Amino acid sequence: MQQWALVTGAAKRIGREIAIKLHSSGYNVIIHYATSADLAQSLCNELNQIRENSCVTVQAYLSTEEGINKLVKAAAKETLSIVINNASEFYRTPLNDTQFKDSQHLLTVNLLAPYYIAQKLYPTLRENKGIIINLLDIHGQKPLKEHGLYSISKAALQMATLSLAQEMGPDVRVNGIAPGAILWPENSHCDAQESIIKQIPLAKCGSPADIANTVQFLVDSPYISGQIIAIDGGRTATGYQGA
Template identity: 55%
Template sequence: MTTWALVTGAPKRIGRAIATQLHEDDYNIVIHYGQSVNEAQALCDELNTKRADSAIIMQADLADATALDKLVAQIETRALSLEVLINNASCFYPTPIGKSSFTKAQQLLATNLIAPYMLAEKLCPQLSANNGCVINLLDIHGKRPLKDHGLYSISKAALEMATLSLAQELAPNIRVNGVSPGAILWPEQSNMESQQAVLGAIPLAKLGQPEDIAKLISHLVSAPYITGQVIAVDGGRSAVGFMGA
């Protein structure tokens, strides 16, 4: 039986690379999207061209509890044999002191922390039946805060603890790990000066690629004795400390 992988935030950037890699690994893919319906459908069509009926799209605003429940219900209704959950979807924007709000805090924490935790909990029966795994996309700024992005950094730090907690709570039938990207793709608001500052702090002196994340996830999905681990993919940046965006 072909098993399925749910990748949240799959249509673009790192999510697209992860979905494509897992599809190459012979998983069928549930492509979750929030607003990027055109990109989601394009990826779905591409994967289905490679292997018929191997991808579907599902929409949900992960900051909305009702939408989250509907996403889970769709998977249950379709009786998908779910083996892998990749919590990739994330909100990222600045919340400098004096300019943040309760609404922004709710959106960041709900999308980046609560939704991944609740998806792992709610999809536990399907994942457990397949001795599956959960992989949470973290951020090196969950350990060292990014200036003017306090709420984002807090949400990723909390998701790292959630990853370790879930690894304990969902064992022995479900493995849970975290992947912590560094400079993989530049934020849309970054400038040349900030980019050069980041590159200067990376021992490997180069930007990473989405495929670097996807290849590690491919390995973790197929590694039956690895759980409760957080692995940084940052060119050595976190090993020596870092500055910049």
């Protein structure tokens, strides 16, 4: 029976690259999106042209319980063996200018949604000896200045990854990937980019393909669980600023 992979936030950027990679290795793909309907449908059409009926899209807001349940219900209909929790929110939350609703939204999307998607899809994944891969961030270990809640959410998701690996074994493997400088935020400044590159031993940014290749590696490695792999050009190995 054909195996399916769910990739959250798959319409663009890293999620898109992961979806394409898994599809090319033979999996059917569920493309989740929140607001990028046109991009999601375009990618879905592209993949279905390669292999008929091999891709579907699901719209859901992962900041709400209703949205999480909607996505889980759609994914559970398929023979699901891979869940990639890639969807994430990233924005400033300065200490003196952050409202409670900002905290709720960011922590729900970045932490609670991946956790409850894993929890609710566990029975389906268990049947298929599946794998969950959570997209983390190296700033889950050293905070990014003025992004405290984002950093907190990724640190918590790292612990959730380890906890889920313990709870879901031996039938489901759970791992994490912590990217460093892969794609710059849309509002990133050139001087900030240069400062970060100076901290990277390989002296360059990575690419979405580096993340997608690591996803494929973890999918193909049946004895790896409970691990966090940093894809950062050596940045965390030599020390880096949290700003």
